[in-house]
Amino acid sequence: MMWKNIAGFSKAAAAARTHGSRRCFSTAIPGPCIVHKRGADILHDPWFNKDTGFPLTERDRLGIRGLLPPRVMTCEQQYDRFIESFRSLERNTAGQPENVVSLAKWRILNRLHDRNETLYYRVLIDNIKDFAPIIYTPTVGLVCQNYSGLYRRPRGMYFSAKDKGEMMSMIYNWPAQQVDMIVITDGSRILGLGDLGVQGIGIPIGKLDMYVAAAGINPQRVLPIMLDVGTNNEKLLQNDLYLGVRQPRLEGEEYLEIIDEFMEAAFTRWPKAVVQFEDFQAKWAFETLDRYRKKFCMFNDDVQGTAGVALAGLLGTVRAQGRPLSDFVNQKIVVVGAGSAGLGVTKMAVQAVARMAGISEIDATKNFYLIDKDGLVTTERTKLDPGAVLFAKNPAEIREGASIVEVVKKVRPHVLLGLSGVGGIFNEEVLKAMRESDSCKPAIFAMSNPTLNAECTAVDAFKHAGGNIVFASGSPFENVELDNGKVGHVNQANNMYLFPGIGLGTLLSGARIVTDGMLQAASECLASYMTDEEVQKGILYPSINNIRHITAEVGAAVLRAAVTDDIAEGHGDVGPKDLGHMSKEDTVNYITRNMWFPVYSPLVHEK
Ligand SMILES: NC(=O)C1=CN([C@@H]2O[C@H](COP(=O)(O)OP(=O)(O)OC[C@H]3O[C@@H](n4cnc5c(N)ncnc54)[C@H](O)[C@@H]3O)[C@@H](O)[C@H]2O)C=CC1
Numbered sequence: 001m002m003w004k005n006i007a008g009f010s011k012a013a014a015a016a017r018t019h020g021s022r023r024c025f026s027t028a029i030p031g032p033c034i035v036h037k038r039g040a041d042i043l044h045d046p047w048f049n050k051d052t053g054f055p056l057t058e059r060d061r062l063g064i065r066g067l068l069p070p071r072v073m074t075c076e077q078q079y080d081r082f083i084e085s086f087r088s089l090e091r092n093t094a095g096q097p098e099n100v101v102s103l104a105k106w107r108i109l110n111r112l113h114d115r116n117e118t119l120y121y122r123v124l125i126d127n128i129k130d131f132a133p134i135i136y137t138p139t140v141g142l143v144c145q146n147y148s149g150l151y152r153r154p155r156g157m158y159f160s161a162k163d164k165g166e167m168m169s170m171i172y173n174w175p176a177q178q179v180d181m182i183v184i185t186d187g188s189r190i191l192g193l194g195d196l197g198v199q200g201i202g203i204p205i206g207k208l209d210m211y212v213a214a215a216g217i218n219p220q221r222v223l224p225i226m227l228d229v230g231t232n233n234e235k236l237l238q239n240d241l242y243l244g245v246r247q248p249r250l251e252g253e254e255y256l257e258i259i260d261e262f263m264e265a266a267f268t269r270w271p272k273a274v275v276q277f278e279d280f281q282a283k284w285a286f287e288t289l290d291r292y293r294k295k296f297c298m299f300n301d302d303v304q305g306t307a308g309v310a311l312a313g314l315l316g317t318v319r320a321q322g323r324p325l326s327d328f329v330n331q332k333i334v335v336v337g338a339g340s341a342g343l344g345v346t347k348m349a350v351q352a353v354a355r356m357a358g359i360s361e362i363d364a365t366k367n368f369y370l371i372d373k374d375g376l377v378t379t380e381r382t383k384l385d386p387g388a389v390l391f392a393k394n395p396a397e398i399r400e401g402a403s404i405v406e407v408v409k410k411v412r413p414h415v416l417l418g419l420s421g422v423g424g425i426f427n428e429e430v431l432k433a434m435r436e437s438d439s440c441k442p443a444i445f446a447m448s449n450p451t452l453n454a455e456c457t458a459v460d461a462f463k464h465a466g467g468n469i470v471f472a473s474g475s476p477f478e479n480v481e482l483d484n485g486k487v488g489h490v491n492q493a494n495n496m497y498l499f500p501g502i503g504l505g506t507l508l509s510g511a512r513i514v515t516d517g518m519l520q521a522a523s524e525c526l527a528s529y530m531t532d533e534e535v536q537k538g539i540l541y542p543s544i545n546n547i548r549h550i551t552a553e554v555g556a557a558v559l560r561a562a563v564t565d566d567i568a569e570g571h572g573d574v575g576p577k578d579l580g581h582m583s584k585e586d587t588v589n590y591i592t593r594n595m596w597f598p599v600y601s602p603l604v605h606e607k
Pocket residue numbers: 189190191192193281282301302306309336337338339340341342371372373374375419420421422425447448449450453473474475493494495496
């Protein structure tokens with residue numbers, strides 16, 4: 001039976017989990033790195049630059065002696081120097097408005113990213129809990145909103161509506177021979193911030209930073225892509241500084257032709273790459289997923305990654321209630337937001353109920369209630385979104401268009417889950433209504449990003465819905481001190497717990513598509529990661545400090561599912577038979593061995 005591993009979290013896995021940062025600078029000499037440039041060009045290339053870290057012999061070999069101050073610093077000294085500047089910036093900006101401080105922190109990290117990627121990823125990996133909120137949600141949202149003004153140096157590639165017919169040659173302008181992971185957006189739905197046009201490039205950059213930090217994808221092999229097909233954001237179109245194509249978004253066939261051309265070009269040059277679609281407006285998220293998922297190695301993070309993370313959390317809430325997992329089939333779940341994320345989550349959760357209860361998907365929808373901007377979705381709805389048809393309720397049960405509070409009062413759900421992008425929509429009245437939930441531990445998931453778009457804050461959730469709730473949000477909040485002296489634990493229900501492992505496991509399996517089985521395995525693995533003790537305290541997801549370990553486990557689960565689905569073609573020297581013979585533990589070791597880790601490699605110049 002599926003989910004059988006969940007309650008019995010393995011002791012070996014628990015022992016392997018590291019807590020807190022593990023800052024250790026190995027003295028082992030890493031393998032060489034071949035470079036095709038010399039002199040000042042090396043210093044200006046963040047992939048190879050070591051700043052003051054170049055040993056003197058290397059300075060001689062690469063023709064950079066005299067181009068740097070004479071003192072040679074170790075990576076550890078450079079690391080300490082950066083952290084000291086960062087802490088000093090924190091002290092100097094104390095008391096200033098939050099946005100100002102966040103952008104200042106982003107700038108200092110971004111400057112390092114642009115200068116020396118090895119050191120950048122080293123500080124990011126070792127301080128992921130502090131830095132993820134800057135390079136990822138919530139600050140990345142602010143960065144996208146201000147991108148045209150913040151822009152200094154190019155990162156990633158831009159394909160615009162003006163490049164039609166040119167993409168097959170343009171793709172060869174990218175300097176790296178090999179690309180493993182591509183994250184692509186068209187900027188049409190950036191977090192909960194709407195259409196940000198070309199400025200949405202910040203999202204693929206942030207997601208790929210997480211790929212490097214969590215999955216150990218080599219930063220020389222990642223490629224952020226912006227497909228600029230115009231924007232319908234009037235403010236941006238009127239802004240003289242706006243860096244994108246100043247035209248309304250392409251629609252219909254014209255739009256699809258641009259994406260088709262990009263996909264053909266990317267897979268012609270890098271047939272083994274994995275492409276993650278990110279932050280496309282719902283209609284294109286579903287359409288492109290349908291169009292490409294059997295043809296290319298791709299997945300949609302908002303639809304599929306989010307679904308897996310949410311499902312893992314929903315199963316955690318059943319365990320938190322002290323109920324057996326089989327009780328998931330009886331949980332009443334209200335989902336607010338019927339877009340790419342909300343529909344993806346509802347679909348995967350319904351499929352899980354159908355499998356667990358051995359019933360049809362239609363029957364499995366009984367306990368799910370879907371609400372969009374027009375209220376509860378029922379069969380009475382005119383212009384019902386095809387993706388929502390399965391979940392539409394009979395209006396005899398609750399009226400068409402019923403509000404969130406009406407639905408919560410009537411249904412008394414176990415879970416209230418928000419993916420609406422609307423900040424504060426779980427207001428006091430809604431949260432208080434959750435006190436009447438049929439669950440002994442009602443769950444509130446305010447999953448929209450960034451922070452201001454969360455359906456409620458953690459403080460409000462515990463204050464109005466009660467101290468016994470389980471709480472999760474898409475962007476981080478601090479834990480809440482409760483009146484009874486206990487801690488209200490805040491979980492971060494974010495697809496960052498899955499997409500790095502989905503990408504890495506797919507890549508190392510050599511699968512040419514991403515199957516439902518692989519995605520389900522990823523979700524099951526995350527769900528089983530937590531111990532019963534943790535879950536009973538309301539801790540549904542692991543600490544982000546463990547993200548590399550989680551990703552190795554998720555990646556292994558994905559790879560093994562690819563083997564089961566008979567689509568694993570192998571990677572590098574490791575063939576499909578080798579993968580097939582690996583035990584679970586061998587697979588985790590194989591994944592871990594293939595994770596890149598930032599160390600200064602000796603640079604060897606080759607013409
Ligand atoms: N935590 C996570 O890992 C993830 C969070 N998200 C967040 O989810 C949010 C939604 O993303 P998408 O589904 O892609 O957007 P979307 O634009 O496709 O869907 C938004 C949905 O919310 C509904 N909605 C809007 N106003 C509403 C209201 N007042 N009451 C009820 N429903 C309302 C809309 O009708 C629509 O169905 C965003 O804020 C995004 O950041 C998305 C993916 C992952």
